[in-house]
Amino acid sequence: MAVTKELLQMDLYALLGIEEKAADKEIERLREEGSRQLEEQQRLIREQIRQERDQRLRGKAENTEGQGTPKLKLKWKCKKEDESKGGYSKDVLLRLLQKYGEVLNLVLSSKKPGTAVVEFATVKAAELAVQNEVGLVDNPLKISWLEGQPQDAVGRSHSGLSKGSVLSERDYESLVMMRMRQAAERQQLIARMQQEDQEGPPT
16 A cells, blocks of 8 residues: 555656656647747737838828929019010020929019929929029029928038039039030020021011
């Protein structure tokens, strides 16, 4: 009887030992699973934060471009009685401005001669027009921002090259070539307009 009791106790200890090992294994497994779940949760949270940040940045970019699309104000010398409008008709202005990018709208003021508003499809096109277009030689254009001016352009327009932003030779050459092309286009435009004036309206 005593032997049986001892055997039972050994079996019980052995069983308890097995159960204890199994419990340890189960705890370890749960720990690893919990760690994996925690890592997955952290990854999902990071992904969500990144997506929200991207959406905010996209929203800001969309807002700057338009509160709509970029609009510029054009001014030139023009007397009220001047039927030629100082040399600038809608077609002339479109020809001057469309080389920078797509023009969505162009409105010449009927109340204030010598003024117009142009709406470009992109900020880049509007920036190029502001920086480079001078209009006709004998009646230059003054171009200023009306809406949609990017923040970095505000800094550039005030500081110019004072912040040490020196143009490279290649940039300078490109600028010179663009100005020469513009001058040639203006001369062709003036010649064409003079020719049309000489021919007179078709009867």
